[in-house]
Amino acid sequence: MTRNDLIRSLVNKLQRRAAEIQEMVRTEFAELQHVSDHTVGDAGDRGIESHASELTSRMAESESRELADIEEALERLRDGTFGDCEDCGKSIPMNRLQVVPHARRCVRCQKASENSQLMAV
Ligand SMILES: [Zn+2]
Incomplete structure (x- = not known):
């Protein structure tokens, strides 16, 4: 595909x-x-x-x-x-998009953003 x-x-x-x-x-x-x-x-x-x-x-x-x-x-x-990561601008891998079609970030940036949200709390 x-x-x-x-x-x-x-x-x-x-x-x-x-x-x-x-x-x-x-x-x-x-x-x-x-x-x-x-x-x-x-x-x-x-x-x-x-x-x-x-x-x-x-x-x-x-x-x-x-x-x-x-x-x-x-x-x-x-x-x-x-399919482009909002943060780093790289293409989000196809296998991630298949699981989360509305993903806005690659896994790495998603994790980083979740961590910074946690730290902000
Ligand atoms: Zn990214």
Whole structure:
């Protein structure tokens, strides 16, 4: 597989994943809407409702973060900077991109950035 083939297949993968996430978020909000529509104002139902909305917002948060990562990766694909390490500018190895299509750094720079984040805490 050449790098271009890989990139082409990653575009498909990322676009499919983005559509999946958008669909998931839509379904969750529809369900939440359903719960609130059917809530008659007693205490027990309100408990369920707030639990559902907390769960939904937590899920939506991690999904929207992933979606943002994917959109960024697709953006880099359009610019032609996809697969280049953000820090050292070297090409990110294909095997890493296969595992983490939205990777922004090579393993070495990723580790360095995680370490500096840890040290900053
Ligand atoms: Zn790097």
